[in-house]
Amino acid sequence: MAASPPRSGLPEAITIDSHLDGQGERSLADDVLDGLTRPFKELPPKHFYDARGAELFDRICELPEYYPTRTERAILESSADEIAAVTAAVELVELGSGTAAKTRVLLDALQRAGTLRRYLPVDVTESMVRDCARDLTAEYPGLRVHGVIGDFERHLDLVPPAEGPRIVAFLGGTIGNFPPGSRRRFLRQIARLLGPEDFLLMGTDLVKDPGVLEAAYDDAQGVTAEFNRNVLLVLNRELEADFDPGDFEHVALFDREHEWIEMRLRARRDVTARIRRLDLEVRFEEGEELRTEISAKFTPERLRGDLAAAGLELAHWLTDEDDLFALTLSRAAAV
Numbered sequence: 001m002a003a004s005p006p007r008s009g010l011p012e013a014i015t016i017d018s019h020l021d022g023q024g025e026r027s028l029a030d031d032v033l034d035g036l037t038r039p040f041k042e043l044p045p046k047h048f049y050d051a052r053g054a055e056l057f058d059r060i061c062e063l064p065e066y067y068p069t070r071t072e073r074a075i076l077e078s079s080a081d082e083i084a085a086v087t088a089a090v091e092l093v094e095l096g097s098g099t100a101a102k103t104r105v106l107l108d109a110l111q112r113a114g115t116l117r118r119y120l121p122v123d124v125t126e127s128m129v130r131d132c133a134r135d136l137t138a139e140y141p142g143l144r145v146h147g148v149i150g151d152f153e154r155h156l157d158l159v160p161p162a163e164g165p166r167i168v169a170f171l172g173g174t175i176g177n178f179p180p181g182s183r184r185r186f187l188r189q190i191a192r193l194l195g196p197e198d199f200l201l202m203g204t205d206l207v208k209d210p211g212v213l214e215a216a217y218d219d220a221q222g223v224t225a226e227f228n229r230n231v232l233l234v235l236n237r238e239l240e241a242d243f244d245p246g247d248f249e250h251v252a253l254f255d256r257e258h259e260w261i262e263m264r265l266r267a268r269r270d271v272t273a274r275i276r277r278l279d280l281e282v283r284f285e286e287g288e289e290l291r292t293e294i295s296a297k298f299t300p301e302r303l304r305g306d307l308a309a310a311g312l313e314l315a316h317w318l319t320d321e322d323d324l325f326a327l328t329l330s331r332a333a334a335v
Contacts (some may be wrong), residue, residue, distance in 0.1 A: 015144075020150060029278060094171070107143075191311050228265060
């Protein structure tokens with residue numbers, strides 16, 4: 001699909017390519033048809049993040065139980081200058097950029113190092129990419145922003161070619177949302193964005209006490225439960241479904257065998273829901289569950305194995321003093 005031209009009124013330093021053209025709705029429909037007709041029902045977590053879901057997630061990040069966001073940011077703040085020195089990057093590609101809140105820490109470091117030229121945010125939300133581009137070009141004199149409006153799982157090959165050494169940033173522990181096989185395939189896609197001078201900067205949540213993990217995904221205020229049930233409202237709005245979120249309870253558990261957190265919605269009673277846009281009727285027996293997220297937790301050995309399977313090698317491991325979370329720099333493995 002050809003990228004759409006930039007809209008009028010954008011500053012000269014900003015270029016925006018759009019590659020969606022309604023594909024997000026089709027992706028939701030396909031995922032629902034595939035996931036809700038399986039014996040064990042599931043949906044991918046990317047559908048959490050409508051406007052309400054994004055607002056709820058921002059609240060989750062402020063909760064005392066939810067350590068990943070603040071820990072990752074603290075590592076970034078303490079290590080950004082080291083990252084800038086190691087990479088000598090002139091540009092930063094960010095997958096799932098959102099509001100670029102943490103990104104400014106990296107941009108500041110690259111600017112201090114005197115190398116910063118370009119930022120390439122990749123995100124499905126057009127308004128967020130455009131607003132972020134305007135803000136950042138105003139904040140960083142001389143910075144060019146080339147935004148890519150698209151799904152990073154499907155549009156990585158449409159990221160513009162590098163203009164010099166680059167960092168590809170995939171933060172927030174999002175890599176843990178992929179099952180192992182899909183995770184390695186996706187890392188191979190990222191590897192194709194990297195030249196010999198480039199680095200992948202990735203955030204990974206680490207294996208730790210299950211009680212700490214489960215509390216992070218099942219907070220005392222019930223914000224995560226509301227976030228989880230919100231996906232049913234997304235189906236109601238986008239696909240004309242008639243789910244009642246009150247029919248489902250939030251479940252978060254740590255799977256010790258796979259070392260990942262699962263979030264599920266468990267039917268409180270027998271439920272029949274109609275999804276009119278798909279002409280689909282979905283039945284849940286009382287106690288039946290819909291899996292809405294996995295969030296894999298990593299050890300250094302697991303991460304090295306996943307990277308090696310994608311043709312990457314770990315170059316730097318950066319963590320907090322409690323070993324809760326890690327930021328890693330990886331690059332193409334030597335042949």
